[in-house]
Amino acid sequence: MDDKRISIKELRQQQKQHWPEMHRAATPAILRIIRAGDRFMKETEAALQTCQLTRAEFDVLATLRRQAPPYQLSPTELCKAMLFSSGGLTKVLYRLQSANLVLRPNNPDDGRSLLVQLSPEGIALEGKLCATIAELHQARIAKLSPAEQTTLNQLLKKAFND
Numbered sequence: 001m002d003d004k005r006i007s008i009k010e011l012r013q014q015q016k017q018h019w020p021e022m023h024r025a026a027t028p029a030i031l032r033i034i035r036a037g038d039r040f041m042k043e044t045e046a047a048l049q050t051c052q053l054t055r056a057e058f059d060v061l062a063t064l065r066r067q068a069p070p071y072q073l074s075p076t077e078l079c080k081a082m083l084f085s086s087g088g089l090t091k092v093l094y095r096l097q098s099a100n101l102v103l104r105p106n107n108p109d110d111g112r113s114l115l116v117q118l119s120p121e122g123i124a125l126e127g128k129l130c131a132t133i134a135e136l137h138q139a140r141i142a143k144l145s146p147a148e149q150t151t152l153n154q155l156l157k158k159a160f161n162d
Contacts, residue, residue, distance in 0.1 A: 008032055033156075036140075043136045051125060052099075056082075056092050061101060061126045064118045072117035074107060101125060 006014075008031050015023035041055075048058050063081045064071045073081070079089050093116060096102040101122035104114040118126065141149055156162075 005035075008035065040137060040140070044133050047129060047132045047136060051129060053125075053129070054092075056088070057096055057101075058129065060089075060092055060096060060116075061118065061122055062130070064102070064116065065123065065126045065130075070117055071123065072105070072115045074110075074113060074115055078116050096122070 008028055011031060012023065012028060015026065044058075045055060048055060053061075059082055060078065063078060064073060067073060075089060075093070082089060093102065093104075097104060099121075100119055103117045103119050105117055107113045107115050144152060
């Protein structure tokens with residue numbers, strides 16, 4: 001993925017010259033965090049497009065995959081985990097079901113509802129995509145030594161209280 005944007009240094013020079021208030025407010029580290037997040041998201045979305053998935057669809061598959069087998073949740077539980085509106089989730093689930101990536105078994109605890117469960121195809125696709133995305137992310141972070149990666153992680157954890 002070729003990034004044609006100006007460098008952070010150039011951006012900072014423009015801010016200093018034409019928008020000094022923002023120059024004082026936006027530190028280089030914050031700008032780099034924003035740019036890094038944007039790059040990770042663009043690279044991830046490009047990998048997802050090869051499988052004709054949106055980020056929302058991938059997030060549903062990933063949320064289901066991190067559950068205990070048989071990798072299922074009720075739509076309400078999934079909605080809470082995904083931060084989706086129920087209408088938005090319904091559309092995503094319909095598309096994933098049409099692509100045979102999720103199944104909709106009956107909910108044994110509530111005969112009026114269906115569960116959402118990863119299908120074998122969904123599990124396989126999720127595994128493939130996770131490997132591809134992990135390779136992309138590792139290629140970026142590999143430019144840092146293990147000690148630098150640890151320091152970066154500690155600093156971001158401290159900065160974001162996570």
